[in-house]
Amino acid sequence: MNDEVADNLIKGTTKTSDFWYGLGIPICFGFGISIFSLIVLSSLIDKLSIVFILFFSTLLHTGHLILWPSLAALILYRGKVSGNLSSKKGALLSLKLYAAWLVVIIAPFAWFAYNFNGIV
DSSP states (O other): OOHHHHHHHHHHHHHHHHHHHHHHHHHHHHHHHHHHHHHHHHHHTTTSOHHHHHHHHHHHHHIIIIIHHHHHHHHHHHHHHHTOHHHHHHHHHHHHHHHHHIIIIIHHHHHHHHHTTTTO
């Protein structure tokens, strides 16, 4: 195998992994914290004190509302500074998916909870 072909394969794999790093890390950490908190709350709700319930409830909302876009913005900034176009594109797609998540899922649920609080 030619050395140029081998170098191109290695560089192509690195670019692809940088894209998935920029896309996956913010989403996995954001949803991971939220899902972990949801599991703890749903399984141990009757055994926890109010302090732990408030802590895990805060983590539940912090994961997908604050941690996901913050990590994506950090990776986007680092991609711009270092010139890593692949991680920059992955982080930008992560922010676009976050915007879609807010518009399609979070905003309708927030509207429903605000308008029909106590009725349903």
